[in-house]
Amino acid sequence: MGKSILKDIVSVIDIGTTKICVLIATQDSDGKLDLIGFGQHPSYGLKKGVIVNVTKTVDSLKKAIKQAENMSGIQIDTVAVGISGGHINSLNSTGVVAIKNKDINQDDVDRVVEAAKAVALPQGQEILHVLPQYFKIDGQECILDSIGMHGIRLEAQVHIITGAVCSAQNIIKACEMTGVRVSDIVLEQIASADAVLTPSEKELGVGILDIGGGTSDFAIYRDGRIMHSKVLPIAGNHFTNDLAIGLGIPIEKAEELKKTHGFVFEECFLDLDNDKITIDLEYENKTKNIETYSLYEILNPRAEEIFDLLCDELVKYRLQGFMPSGIVLTGGGSLLLGMQNLAKNKFGMPIRIGVPSCYKSNITPVPDLIKSPVYATGYGLLLYASGQDRLDFIANSDNSAFKKIFKRMKSWIYDFL
Ligand SMILES: Nc1ncnc2c1ncn2[C@@H]1O[C@H](COP(=O)(O)OP(=O)(O)OP(=O)(O)O)[C@@H](O)[C@H]1O
Ligand SMILES: [Mg+2]
Known part of the structure; x- marks a missing residue:
């Protein structure tokens, strides 16, 4: 592969707790991005945003990378990846x-x-x-x-x-085992913020909560810059586990049920057609009848818990007054029915669901394929890695402190490998 081609390729990997997704884009000399490759595979080696099984992670990584490479016809060389977890x-x-x-x-x-x-x-x-x-x-x-x-x-x-x-090392190790080199490690909510927040929200003051599978990643932006960040250790998988335990059904069924019928805001119940749901427990050759309202009774306390944790953080650091634009919910967990209304009641501020969007004129519109809160981090990594939306001018300058930091960061990471 020629060097000039490599220079125009931006590749990123979102290593999530539930899915790994790989995005490959071309970038022309004006900075315009075009998504040309996409790959996704369920992720089995992570817990709460952190790699706990490198082999399983490498397995999923390889499949997602292959898919994106096949679609784009390009072999990935270096990538920017996201990082999250309770250690942040x-x-x-x-x-x-x-x-x-x-x-x-x-x-x-x-x-x-x-x-x-x-x-x-x-x-x-x-x-x-x-x-x-x-x-x-x-x-x-x-x-x-x-x-x-x-x-x-x-x-x-x-x-x-x-x-x-050690968490960063495991990310790098897993990527290197698939043959790709990590060029940058980015906090996931910084990436997600780039993908879903408007420049005016960032200027005025806004919160972003990326509710993923393993962690809910929060950040506040004000005057165009990040002001506060926090990783909360509760997210989508906890809802699924609660349903599985509460109803005595397998995890896979609980996951499906959560997505198709789950809700966390009581008033949503009035709009639902059925009071009861029958689910097939295929391999046991049985069916089970479930009261629809019981889904709310099981799921609502978890949603309340996430928002309560966030409230505690806002109160602890006196941050409530810094978000006149409210809070943008994103990540797969934000798709759970009623999250937006519950958050509105809890925080008493504007709440919207954020999907990857294009706020810069020189980026082609976001393809429908990734226009979902699930891909906020992936698309944001692409913007970050392509240098479209760096908030810190230090990161853009040639002799930058940021570059030195990352050089140092890489050295402490590679020294240990
Ligand atoms: N339609 C839906 N309704 C409810 N929950 C959903 C829906 N779609 C996805 N989810 C949930 O979103 C979660 C996955 O979100 P996401 O893909 O953002 O997480 P991730 O990036 O893999 O994990 P993390 O960022 O925590 O490491 C899962 O728990 C999944 O059940
Ligand atoms: Mg995620």
Whole structure:
């Protein structure tokens, strides 16, 4: 494969708890993206967003990659992948430096970000992202193009996201075992936010909750930048397990029942046609009658629990006032009937369901194939990896602190392999 072709290909993998999906796109010189390959396979090696069985993950990865490669006729070389799980932590930190020659240059910016990220990390954790929130020159908040401005004291506040070294290593190891190299690891809600939030929502203040199979990934954006992030350890699979246990039916049946008849908002019951559902327990050659309302009784407490956890987080960090645009729900779990209304009642703010959308004119419309909350992370990874929607200008500059961080991150990852 020629080098010039490689340069125009962007490939990403969303390694989710329930599915692995691979997207391949071409990018022309104007930055325009075109999806040319898509592959998906159920994921069996993850628990709560974290790889617990590398062999099973590699198996699923290979199948999803093959599918995307066959569709596009392109062999994947490097990929950007998402990361999530209970090991993810985040914090805001500030750094201050004296400006050397009175006019701010890239070196001053790199130094101040370096100073801001000087925080003590718990053992086994490493930095995944350093996302600038604001810069101040002599106490005055300034826009991100601070380079060239005059001043004495430069201050930066950054949002730092850290993750467990071993989790990142397992992601890289699994990808390498399929023959692809990882070029970037991106926090999943950052990717999802790129795919489903509008620029004006990000500017005004908005929350995003990606309810996946294993984790519900939350972030708040304000003034166009990430302000807070949190991974909640409850998501779609918990609903399925609750149904399986509560009704005494196999997991596969519970999953199907949840998708076809499940609801979490009481008023949805009034719109339903049947009070009872009969399900086939094929291999036992039996049928089982279930009260439709019992699905609500089982599923609603889980949904309440997810939203309560989020409420606790908002109260703990006093974040309620920072989301005038409300909360955007995405991820497969947001498709559960009644989630939007339940969230509206719980948070008392606008709630919408987010699907991958095209907010930049130079991207071709999102293909119908991936216009679902399920593909928010995958499509967002594509935008992120293609450099369409980087929020941190540091990530875009050549001599960037971000690149150094990732270089360092790669070195701590590869050193262990
Ligand atoms: N129509 C639907 N109704 C209810 N739940 C649904 C529906 N479609 C998908 N789900 C649920 O969404 C979950 C999967 O969502 P998603 O594909 O976003 O997760 P994932 O990316 O594999 O996992 P994670 O991001 O947590 O690692 C599953 O629990 C699935 O049952
Ligand atoms: Mg996901």
